Amino acid sequence: MMDTVLQENPLKEGLGGRRRPDPFTFVIFGAAGDLAHRKLFPALYNLMVDNWLGTDCRIIGVARRPYDDGEFRREVAQAIEEHSRRKPDPAILNRLMENTRYVTADFNDQDQYQSLREQITGPDFPKNYLFYLATPPAAYPVIAAHLGAVGLAHAESPEHWVRIIVEKPFGHDLESAVALNHQLHQVFDESQIYRIDHYLGKETVQNILVFRFANGIFEPLWTRQYIDNVQITVAESLGVAGRGSYYDHAGALRDMVQNHMLQLVSLIAMEPPVAFEADAVRDEKVKVLRSIRPFSTRDVADYTVRAQYEAGSIDGEMVPGYLDEPDIASDSRTESYVAMRLLIDNWRWAGVPFYLRTGKRLAKRATEIAIQFKTAPHRFFQQTETPELSPNLLTLKIQPDEGISLRFGAKVPGPEIRVRTVNMEFLYGTSFAGAPPEAYERLLLDAMIGDSTLFTRKDEVEAAWTLVSSILHGWQRARGPIPTYESGTWGPEEADTLIQQNGFHWRRP
């Protein structure tokens, strides 16, 4: 077990060492929806518990549904009750509710933005504004344009600010992402736009940078000279979970790879930034995305696999196949699984394959990054190695059993030199007792204080879509059914073939 000095506990301290936001008015469009209920309000509640909301934070929920303030507050309180990581304290919950109001609005109706403006520029509301687009994506440009038209997109005076958080999906392909960037930029400056990717708010994802750049011993090894291959797995046991109508138009490539998985690749592969500040970090991440070799049609056939789940058993329970899920077209060819090999054509990574796989209804929920090192140049103990001796492997376990594990060979006690594989483990839960803050807590707070390091910049999102679009184009040309895999397994055989071409195997998380 790695020794950890428990002088301070960053998880327990939560988001320690940061300033609190200025007084601000937080306007959530789509406040009656699932995301607001499951993530945003519980995050606001927990930020309030930890005293992060500053002296004055007013919340306005905006949606089509005709609630009054009372009904809305009751529903929000119930959502917090159900989804907060902490059991709500009635006094704190009341304080949050006192600051929460509701406005019924049709997102297309200019007059309603005018009355929203009259309300939030009135004497009761702080003049810093944070807008959150938690609506269906078609409404993003509409809301942005209306905010601009009623003069809410820019601050009243230089000491005030206006920011806008945009949820995923950010576009459906490269063209739509470029168009959305263009529409947002007609109203907001890039510095005001916070494109959210909740993976960047996860503690263990942020720890990738700390692990690499706050320690002296790993970075010298972090190159093609020592690393043989990298495997990134984002496995889910859940199916489409009631989101069939969205998911069937998206699929695993758009839903998980374009954003979360390419973010993980960038953090693993980036060069050290010149400073730990927003643009410096994002400059390096963009360079990685631009260095990934785009897929030709031939590469798509050879180095990507997509598949759909069939019925099967998860945790002892039978689950339906993808095509039998609600709101899925009966002849759908949308992938619920994707695996691929990426190559990063730059000085550090040339020739090191990065294998990515993600899927729904896999054997278990597990997100991890496994970095496999090259074997020792000469194997002295070859005669007496046990058969299972494997190359050194560093595994960053993102969820659910957060930690880091290093696999190496050790001498089996006894008179002979026999070598066997053992693991050195660091477990977050053991070293930093207590549940870490939720990703949305961190990201909301960052947007409130104006730190965009963990948000995706325009060029980053477009670089990710450029790569993903090259795969989508290849897939569009392929005809016929797509492969399938049984729910509760680790995916289709085709994915095994993909990785075995280079003599590797998928890891069992």
Ligand code: BG6
């Ligand atoms: C979302 C996807 O962005 O991420 C979902 O739309 C997916 O399909 C989810 O289930 C996974 O997030 P997490 O935090 O549970 O790994």
